[in-house]
Structures are given as C-alpha cells and as structure tokens.
Amino acid sequence: MAAAATPKMITANELRDGYVVFLGPNGSWVRSVEAGQLLAEGPELDQAKAYAQAQHDARVVVEPYVIDIVVKDGVPVPERLKERIRAKGPTVDYGKDEVARLGRAS
Amino acid sequence: MYRYDEFDQEFIGHRVAQFRDQVARRLSGEITEDQFKPLRLQNGVYLQLHAYMLRIAVPYGTLSPRQLRMLAHIARKYDKGYGHFTTRQNLQFHWPALKDIPDILADLASVEMHGIQTSGNCIRNVTADHFAGAAADEIIDPRPYAEILRQWSSLHPEFLFLPRKFKIAVTGAERDRAAVQVHDIGLHAKRNEKGEIGFAVFVGGGLGRTPMIAHKIRDFLPEEDLLSYMESILRVYNLYGRRDNKYKARIKILVHEAGAEAITRQVEEDFARIKDSALKLPEEEIHRIRAYFALPDLPAREAESRKLSAARVTDSALDAWVRQNSVEHKVPGHVAVTVSLKPIGGTPGDATHEQMDLLADLAERYSASEARVSHEQNIVFPHVAKDDLPELFAELQRSGLATANAGLITDIISCPGLDYCSLANARSIPVAQRISERFGAPERQRLIGDLKIKISGCINACGHHHVGHIGILGVEKKGEEFYQITLGGSGDEHTSIGEIIGRGFSSEEVVDAIETIVDKYLEVRERPEETFLATYRRLGQEPFKEALYGDA
Ligand code: SF4
Numbered sequence: 164m165a166a167a168a169t170p171k172m173i174t175a176n177e178l179r180d181g182y183v184v185f186l187g188p189n190g191s192w193v194r195s196v197e198a199g200q201l202l203a204e205g206p207e208l209d210q211a212k213a214y215a216q217a218q219h220d221a222r223v224v225v226e227p228y229v230i231d232i233v234v235k236d237g238v239p240v241p242e243r244l245k246e247r248i249r250a251k252g253p254t255v256d257y258g259k260d261e262v263a264r265l266g267r268a269s
Numbered sequence: 270m271y272r273y274d275e276f277d278q279e280f281i282g283h284r285v286a287q288f289r290d291q292v293a294r295r296l297s298g299e300i301t302e303d304q305f306k307p308l309r310l311q312n313g314v315y316l317q318l319h320a321y322m323l324r325i326a327v328p329y330g331t332l333s334p335r336q337l338r339m340l341a342h343i344a345r346k347y348d349k350g351y352g353h354f355t356t357r358q359n360l361q362f363h364w365p366a367l368k369d370i371p372d373i374l375a376d377l378a379s380v381e382m383h384g385i386q387t388s389g390n391c392i393r394n395v396t397a398d399h400f401a402g403a404a405a406d407e408i409i410d411p412r413p414y415a416e417i418l419r420q421w422s423s424l425h426p427e428f429l430f431l432p433r434k435f436k437i438a439v440t441g442a443e444r445d446r447a448a449v450q451v452h453d454i455g456l457h458a459k460r461n462e463k464g465e466i467g468f469a470v471f472v473g474g475g476l477g478r479t480p481m482i483a484h485k486i487r488d489f490l491p492e493e494d495l496l497s498y499m500e501s502i503l504r505v506y507n508l509y510g511r512r513d514n515k516y517k518a519r520i521k522i523l524v525h526e527a528g529a530e531a532i533t534r535q536v537e538e539d540f541a542r543i544k545d546s547a548l549k550l551p552e553e554e555i556h557r558i559r560a561y562f563a564l565p566d567l568p569a570r571e572a573e574s575r576k577l578s579a580a581r582v583t584d585s586a587l588d589a590w591v592r593q594n595s596v597e598h599k600v601p602g603h604v605a606v607t608v609s610l611k612p613i614g615g616t617p618g619d620a621t622h623e624q625m626d627l628l629a630d631l632a633e634r635y636s637a638s639e640a641r642v643s644h645e646q647n648i649v650f651p652h653v654a655k656d657d658l659p660e661l662f663a664e665l666q667r668s669g670l671a672t673a674n675a676g677l678i679t680d681i682i683s684c685p686g687l688d689y690c691s692l693a694n695a696r697s698i699p700v701a702q703r704i705s706e707r708f709g710a711p712e713r714q715r716l717i718g719d720l721k722i723k724i725s726g727c728i729n730a731c732g733h734h735h736v737g738h739i740g741i742l743g744v745e746k747k748g749e750e751f752y753q754i755t756l757g758g759s760g761d762e763h764t765s766i767g768e769i770i771g772r773g774f775s776s777e778e779v780v781d782a783i784e785t786i787v788d789k790y791l792e793v794r795e796r797p798e799e800t801f802l803a804t805y806r807r808l809g810q811e812p813f814k815e816a817l818y819g820d821a
Binding site: 176178179180181182183219220221222225226243244245248249252253254255257258259261262264265266 | 302316350351363364365614616687688689691693750
C-alpha cells in the first residue's frame with residue numbers, strides 16, 4: 164500500500180504583531196495549529212499558496228511558507244521540531260512563570 | 270557614565286521619527302517586506318521564530334538605573350514581562366509587536382538608548398570588560414576608548430556596508446574578561462615603560478563556523494592613533510574582504526587567506542598616509558571623554574569590613590556568595606559584585622521587569638548608580654562597599670538573584686537556541702537548565718571549581734561554545750537534536766579553541782556525558798586548585814575520551 168502523502172499546512176507571521184499564524188478555513192489566519200487547515204499536495208495546496216502570497220502582498224501576514232504535518236490522534240502536529248516549537252511557543256517557561264517555578268523549587 | 274551630547278540626542282530622535290514613518294508605510298502598504306527588512310534590521314528589529322525580536326544596544330555593557338527602569342517599563346508594557354541579556358552585552362525583547370516598536374524606540378531614546386548597530390554588516394556595538402573602571406587588576410579603563418569607538422563607528426558612512434558584521438572588544442586589564450582575541454578587532458589598553466597609554470591590537474579573531482584566534486598586529490599603538498589605525502584596518506577589510514561568500518566574508522578569513530603579515534603591511538601603509546589626519550585623537554578630547562568615566566566618589570573605608578566579616582561567620586550562604594560573586598576593587602573596602610542571572614534550573618540571562626526595577630534600585634543604593642551587563646549574561650554592580658554586602662545580599666536573595674555561582678559550572682552561557690531563534694538547529698536553554706540542575710548543589714559546584722560551560726544552538730556560536738572549557742554545540746541529525754562536545758576552549762588572555770572530543774550525544778545523553786567528563790576531571794586533577802582547564806591542558810583529550818567512549 165502506498166503511504167498517504169504528508170498533509171501540509173501554511174504558516175506565516177502576522178505583520179502587525181509578529182505572532183505565528185496558520186492558514187485556517189475560509190482564508191482566515193488562526194493562531195493555533197490545531198485550527199489550521201490540512202492541505203493536500205496538488206491543486207489544493209497550490210491554490211492556498213497563491214492565496215497566502217496574496218495575503219502577504221496585502222500586508223496581512225509576512226513570508227508564508229508550507230510545512231509538513233503529521234496527524235496524531237486526529238490532531239495536526241508539525242513534523243519538524245522547529246515547527247512544533249514555533250506552533251506551541253518555547254519549550255521552557257519564561258518571565259513570571261519561570262520565577263514562580265524557581266521560587267517553588269528553592 | 271557618558272551622556273549624549275546634542276548631536277547624539279538629535280540624531281537618535283530623528284532616527285525614531287524616520288523609523289516610525291517607515292513602519293507606518295509598511296503597515297499601509299507603501300513599502301514591501303523586501304524593502305522594509307533592511308530598514309527594520311538597521312534598528313535592531315528581527316523577525317524570529319515566534320515573533321519580532323528587538324535587540325537593544327548597551328554600549329560596552331554599561332547601564333544606569335534610569336535605563337534599567339526603562340527596560341523594565343518596556344518589558345512590562347510592550348513585551349511579556351521579561352528580557353534576555355545576551356553574550357554581546359545587549360538586551361533582547363522576544364515578543365514586541367511591530368506596531369509598538371516606534372513607541373518603544375522613542376522610550377529608549379529618552380534614556381539615550383537604541384537598537385542601532387545590533388544587526389547587519391556594520392561595526393557592531395562595542396563591548397568591554399564588565400569590571401571596567403572597578404577591577405583591582407585594571408591598568409587602563411577601557412570605557413573611554415569604547416565610547417570614542419562608538420562615536421566614530423556609529424553610522425560611519427564608509428563602513429555601513431562592510432562585507433560582513435564587525436565586532437570590536439576592548440580591555441584594559443591583564444586578565445582578559447572581554448575575550449578580545451576572538452573578536453574582529455581586539456584592543457588591549459596598557460602602558461609602556463614611559464607610562465604612556467597605548468593598545469595591543471589583535472585582528473582576525475572570531476567564532477562561528479570557522480573559529481580563529483586573532484593575530485596581534487601591533488604591540489603598542491599610541492592612544493592618539495587609535496581611530497586612524499582602526500580606520501586603516503576597516504579600509505583594508507572593506508576593500509579586500511570577500512563578498513562572494515557569506516561564510517568567508519569575516520575579516521578572520523581575509524587575515525587567514527592573505528596572511529597576517531600581508532594584512533599588517535597593508536594596514537600600516539594606509540595608516541602611514543592617514544596617521545596625521547583629522548582622526549588623530551586630541552589630548553583634550555580624550556580627557557573630555559574620560560571625565561565621563563571618572564571613578565565615582567567612594568568614601569574611604571578600611572580594606573576589610575568588620576561588619577562583613579562578622580556576618581560571614583554566622584551566615585554561610587552570604588559567605589559563599591561573597592567568595593564567589595565579588596572581586597577586589599581598586600578602591601580599598603570595595604568590591605565589584607556579580608549578580609547571577611543563572612538561578613539553578615533557570616534560563617541563562619533572563620530577567621523579569623520586577624528584577625530589572627530592583628536591580629535599578631540596588632544599583633542606585635549600593636553601586637554608585639551603575640550597573641553592567643557582562644558577556645557572561647550576568648549583571649555587575651561595579652562599586653559596592655564591603656560594609657553593604659550583607660544588606661545587598663539579603664535584598665537579592667528575596668528576589669531570587671543571589672545565586673552564588675559566578676564562574677562555576679552552573680554559570681552557563683547559553684544562546685536562546687531553538688526555543689526562540691529561527692537559525693537554530695537544537696535547543697540550548699533546556700540543556701543549560703538540566704546541567705544546572707544536575708550540578709546545582711552548592712557543595713558540588715564549589716568542589717568542581719571554575720568551569721565555564723557554553724552552549725550554542727547552531728554553528729553561529731552566539732553561545733561562544735568554542736571558548737567554553739566545555740563547549741556544547743547543537744546540531745540536527747536525522748531530524749533530532751544532537752549535541753557535539755568540545756573541551757579545552759578558553760576566551761581569556763590565553764585564548765584557545767575547544768577541540769571536539771568525539772561523536773556527539775542525543776538530548777537524553779548529553780547531560781550524562783557532561784557529568785562523565787566532570788567526574789573524570791575530579792578523579793584526575795592533581796589537586797583541588799588545578800582547574801578543569803589546567804587539567805585538560807596537562808592531560809589532553811585521552812582520559813576524557815576514554816571515560817566517554819571506552820577504549821574502542
Ligand atoms: S548560536 Fe545559532 S541558535 Fe544560538 S542564537 Fe546564535 S544563531 Fe541562534
């Protein structure tokens with residue numbers, strides 16, 4: 164049996180505030196990868212790429228690109244570690260959360 | 270501290286207005302990202318893994334309480350409540366929104382700060398010994414020269430488009446705390462036998478993909494010739510530095526390929542021509558700048574503080590902290606204090622807005638209103654009376670800033686790595702945290718003694734791993750994080766580049782590997798005073814290799 168092609172997603176940063184976003188349903192941009200739209204390689208992806216580029220040109224997002232996704236238990240997860248960290252934020256706590264954790268430890 | 274003159278202030282003000290307009294035009298669509306990118310980078314604005322990142326220049330690492338409070342304010346108002354001090358003595362905010370950055374820059378300008386010279390192929394913010402003007406072993410205060418270099422290099426029209434970025438570091442003590450031999454230009458200020466001030470000039474050092482130790486091309490450059498000589502080096506580099514390949518564009522490659530002698534000859538030829546030009550530093554100008562860096566009025570005190578000695582007897586935590594985190598000052602009865610930003614298990618170099626505010630207050634109360642950022646990602650209070658140490662310690666302790674680990678194995682330098690940086694191959698911070706936890710017990714750290722661990726998340730080496738006694742480099746192997754270990758590096762007056770010990774380790778294995786190395790060191794050192802580095806230099810790789818990989 165041929166392996167199913169890796170599903171894709173399009174990601175970018177919002178222009179105004181820089182946050183990581185994913186292309187969601189109906190041309191929206193969403194902040195959570197779970198809400199992003201899975202895209203099959205071929206016309207579907209090509210169309211989405213063209214749309215994303217137009218959104219870049221329209222100053223909504225910056226430098227969109229395609230990432231590989233693995234669906235685990237029905238939840239989309241970026242394949243590469245870098246993209247997983249990008250989607251979920253730093254893997255370490257920071258700011259007041261870190262201070263609170265360290266305070267508890269000592 | 271240096272205070273901006275009218276020119277500085279006006280220039281920075283104009284720059285903020287200009288950038289405000291550029292951001293507005295980007296948001297309104299008048300300019301594209303491609304057009305905007307170089308403009309934002311010139312103001313220290315990067316687009317990183319998660320968001321924009323603003324890198325703020327802290328010239329030669331010197332901060333006033335007013336500036337620290339402003340950084341705290343920005344962290345609170347525009348970011349996520351914290352900032353990250355870097356190995357270049359700068360501060361980075363990881364989450365500012367583009368639309369807010371003009372306001373942030375205006376706030377910064379009000380305290381004489383900006384993000385210029387923190388990006389791009391220009392002469393970057395000049396760094397210096399973090400104990401400058403304070404350390405007992407200092408011969409010349411490097412800060413006036415760092416300031417002169419700042420003024421000369423800021424937007425120097427000829428050097429805005431160098432082949433690659435260019436970093437200058439200055440020290441004025443025998444003990445090199447500014448790592449001058451791994452900079453594009455390193456300056457070591459000293460006196461000759463006649464008592465005149467001059468500089469040993471090192472050129473072509475650097476880390477990154479091709480680490481190299483600088484060549485000394487002048488043993489004693491007279492003070493007045495500082496700028497002309499710098500100009501000549503930069504000219505030679507600007508002319509002959511490679512522009513065809515980004516990885517071969519730093520001056521270290523030029524020096525390496527052309528040879529130090531050839532480069533020295535070219536520099537000297539150009540220098541002979543411009544030596545007596547307008548760049549010659551007038552005596553009065555040096556005096557004028559030096560006056561900004563005069564030693565603060567520290568009241569005369571006894572060399573030893575009875576109050577401190579008594580407190581140390583009853584408080585072992587204070588005793589350990591004083592021993593580890595303070596160094597002798599040139600004025601008797603005083604010390605320079607390192608405030609560790611390396612709590613056990615924390616993120617190296619991070620500080621919250623509350624901590625920055627507190628540091629500002631404490632600098633005011635206990636350190637003649639001065640603080641410094643060290644390239645080791647700590648904060649320094651340069652002028653503290655020994656009498657005040659018990660109180661200062663108590664204040665720091667309340668805010669988790671009293672870790673007694675300066676120079677020890679948990680005082681780890683770490684770049685942001687894959688948790689923040691879009692160029693990274695692997696994470697650095699979690700590795701630093703796990704090592705810190707593994708070795709965090711105070712007795713264990715003290716038993717191990719001086720040991721510098723430095724971690725970079727990719728070959729760009731922002732974490733200075735090449736000059737770590739133990740260096741850790743994150744790489745990617747088959748999609749997984751993998752860590753290469755180097756031993757024997759050092760960034761001081763006896764600079765050496767660490768050597769790769771063998772095959773790398775997975776994220777799970779790497780902390781055990783470090784422990785194996787450290788345990789081996791404890792076993793083979795001749796006596797407790799023999800540091801890890803000295804032991805490694807005496808014995809070489811073999812015992813460590815064997816401990817890590819067996820005989821195979
Ligand atoms: S060393 Fe690499 S991963 Fe670390 S901050 Fe520099 S560029 Fe980023």
